[in-house]
Amino acid sequence: MKIAFTAPMKPLDDPVPSGDRTMGRLIVHALELGGHEVRVASTFRAWMKDGGDKAILTREMEALAEADRITRVWEAEGYRPDLFLTYHLYHKAPDWIGPALADRFAIPYAVIEASRAPKRKTGPWAAGFAAADEALARADVVGALHRADAECLGAVLQRERLQIVPPFLDTLPFETAADLAIRHGKSPRLLAVGMMRDGDKTRSYEVLADALSRCMDLDWSLTVIGDGPNRAYVESLFPPERTSFLGAMAPEHMPQHYAAHDLFVWPAIREAFGFVFLEAQASGLGVVAGSTFGVPDIVLDGKTGLLAPEGDAEAFAVHLRTLIPDPDRIKLLGEEATRHIHFRHTLEMGAARLNAFLETALDNRWQRSTALRRPHQSSGQSL
Template identity: 50%
Template sequence: MRIAFHAPMKPPDDPVISGDRETARLILKALTAEGHAVEIASRLRTWLPRPDPQAFEEVRAAAAAETSRLMERWRNGPAPDLWLTYHLYHKAPDLIGPVIARALGIPYLVIEGCRAAKQAAGPWAAGFAAADRALAAADVVAALHAEDAEGLAGFLPSGRLHRLAPFIDAARFAAAAARPRTAAVPVLVVVAMMRAGDKERSYRLLAAALGKLAGRAWRLLVAGDGPCREEILGLFPAARVDWRGVVEPDAIASVYGEGDVLAWPAVNEAFGVALLEAQAAGLPVVAGASGGVPDIVLDGRTGLLVPEGDTDAFAGALARYLDDPDLRRRHGAAAVAHVASGHDLAAGRRALAALIDAAASVHRGRKAETVP
């Protein structure tokens, strides 16, 4: 099948590392492994960092021009059999896919569609309305975690809302999972960009929690960089921090291999690719139970989840792992098995195949309903 792919929030070849970019790349990898011919149809970013009516109109005009370009091209050559949009919401609506899919008469599939009804009125109203139009046009919308599914359930008709478990290529982390963890001082790992907003708030909460554990032995290994680097690194005692800066995806497994626990407060986190990667590498996770985190970390089995934003609870969970190496090893081994059983690339391939079949089936049914 020829699949046209678009990620309106961030294209998969964007130079800035992020979990969103990694998920897009994994989807492309899984689809290609299934034998599909996948093309990044557009690299237009519709994402806006803040409400801006003029900027939104400029994005809308750019999307119209991009749509015209693609339609002209496909009038004279093989058109795609399906349009797939990854990650649309009020800050990054899909302004291209619905128009193309309708004009070509092909199925329209959305993966990681998000809908926060509170944004229907207010400064994000235009983006919310545009995202709603795309969601309504989609034959199938896949939510990546329970919170997103709940937000979509009252909007999408039955049969068009599906779930897709986040997945990674676990084989990349097998060597890290097999490494013995015998260091006398436990290493806590953080893999996150250093930018303002939720990331900075998570770092601040982590620093506050570690401040309560100053009398225990630990070191902090940080992979990440960004505009708030100096402020964030200044939150932690320099003598106990090993900062690696940006670590490319191909090298990140070795970072997890040096650690004993993945520690991330996950303030307002969608789900966190790093949490899956760390588990595949044999690290138990301490995280805030926000967004989709409880969908991928099994509390008390592959990690310890605490109420989002609770510094004392986060410190207490870290203390449990710092004081009990056997618990770390048991939960780490369970984490490897957990990812292998339901969040590996093979599972992703099967799930994507089912979503494509469902989108095609719904599309046929919707076309039949329009025939007089």
């Protein structure tokens, strides 16, 4: 199948690393693994930091101009995809390009990862909320990455147009690094990975620091991977004698760092699901995390990790105090984490689920098109 792809939240070539960019790239990889021909239709970024009707209208006009440009290119090349696929849309990053091109070329339109916050129906993001809802209405199928998003989307999508498509990753680099790692058996080595920017990321570091301050009587060390404008502030939160800051790391270097640690710790304030939790578990690490949105879908509480209420530093500390003195329990969590990822979140499983997802889009498009062409009947007579 020929698939045209775009990611209005964060294009695949965005220079700033993130779980969102990683997931987008993995979707393309999985589609190609499944035998599809994927073409990035556009790297246009619809995401806006600030709302307001004027700003959103301007972005819409820019997006539609981009759709016009793509139309001219496709027509000149004689290219017509079988389906248009958009990764990640919401009120701050609506998709105007996908629906426009799907309509012009009469092809199915599918969305993977969409979130919907009804409180944004009014206020400065109202126009973005409406635009995102219009894209959802046009979609032949929408894939949510976790149950929390699926519940919100269920208000505007019929059951046959809504699926849960669990996130996945290429486990091989993480499993290989874990196999080569040497566990020293000393005090637990904790690892946190996150950007150091304003808002929820910095808040996550604050919660983690608060929790660890309640565990100073225990023997542990912490490594932090990440960088950003708030790095100096984040570093000031943690005891320097126990904490190592490594800065940002290239993706290809991450497996060895996961494998060099024993327990992954991250409060995950307002995170959709936290791609780092997949990476950590694939590396054989148990997890202590905040029970946020889709995190409980990928971290099994009591089996592959321990979850605390979002933002609750005291509860987070209780979990740390349970695990830090118990290396055997940490080891068991890590072993179960490896099994969990192997049986639930591999790249191959992602490819199979995406194939089924696309088939649903084709089937739904055919059924909707047939319904649109079907003459209305009343009392046995066509009108």
